[in-house]
Amino acid sequence: MEISKDELLPYIAMLEDWIPKEASIAIAVRDEYIYCDAKKQNLRLENGQKVKEGSITEIAMQTCCRTEGIVEDFILSEPYYGIAYPINILEETGALIVILPSKQPVINPTPYRFLTGKLEEEWRPIPIEKIAYMESLQKKTWFYADKEPYKTSIPLKELQQRLPESFLRIHRSYIVNVAFIDRIIRDFSSNLLVLLQDGTELPVSQTYTADVRSALGF
Incomplete structure (x- = not known):
């Protein structure tokens, strides 16, 4: 052009x-x-x-x-x-x-108010409080709202730095919105499982178990 x-x-x-x-x-x-x-x-x-x-x-x-x-x-x-x-x-x-140059601080470090994700052939801005959890799968990042999967180009590591305090990293592949947690149980190997209100089960890895316990107070 x-x-x-x-x-x-x-x-x-x-x-x-x-x-x-x-x-x-x-x-x-x-x-x-x-x-x-x-x-x-x-x-x-x-x-x-x-x-x-x-x-x-x-x-x-x-x-x-x-x-x-x-x-x-x-x-x-x-x-x-x-x-x-x-x-x-x-x-x-x-x-x-x-x-931005390397090691340059982010211009606006305030938490995300929404994330824009791709669903089929459409891009949709989703309010951050409506997102139940985020997942890294096959080198792609997904977030879930109302059980719909949205794809984003932002990796979990970068998302974690800009999410509100209500979001908790529980696994290398998962970040969960605490507001959507129904309960926490143990699996047959005594590892922690997070059960969401919609029935989704997410594993808590050993690496993040102490952080989850501290954040949720149990």
Whole structure:
């Protein structure tokens, strides 16, 4: 897509007052990247490169919501944290992506108020209090609300840092919303099991048993 640098300057300039000077910036319109200003990161982006399905760039454009998470490894030589903002350029849907430098603190560390997940071919923002639990399965992250599975590009490790206190890590593969716990029992091996109100059973690994006991007070 042919858009001149002069047409992009207003979108770039609006970031200069608040983003770290070391942060990289990319701009995408429709399904491709049209601008890249790499700082210290090793960006592997070229004009015309396609936006990857499930990336924070695609999510921001499809949902028209600010989206953040780990930037894809096909863009960077190592993982970095990025924030994508939906924008409109010459009446075209686009996204402005800020890629933060390594060890740079997150601009807005407040807890998530909602998560946007993919269900079939739709992206839906789900209020965080409606999410019963989150799961890492086959290198993908899922969260469950009203028994519906939603896919997100944000790994559990990153989610855990931004979740409200009502969410508890119980296993390498599971984070649970305490508000949805019905009871905790032991299985035949005397390991703890978390039973949710909808009947879902989630294992508590030995690594997190002490943390679960401390958090829930038993």
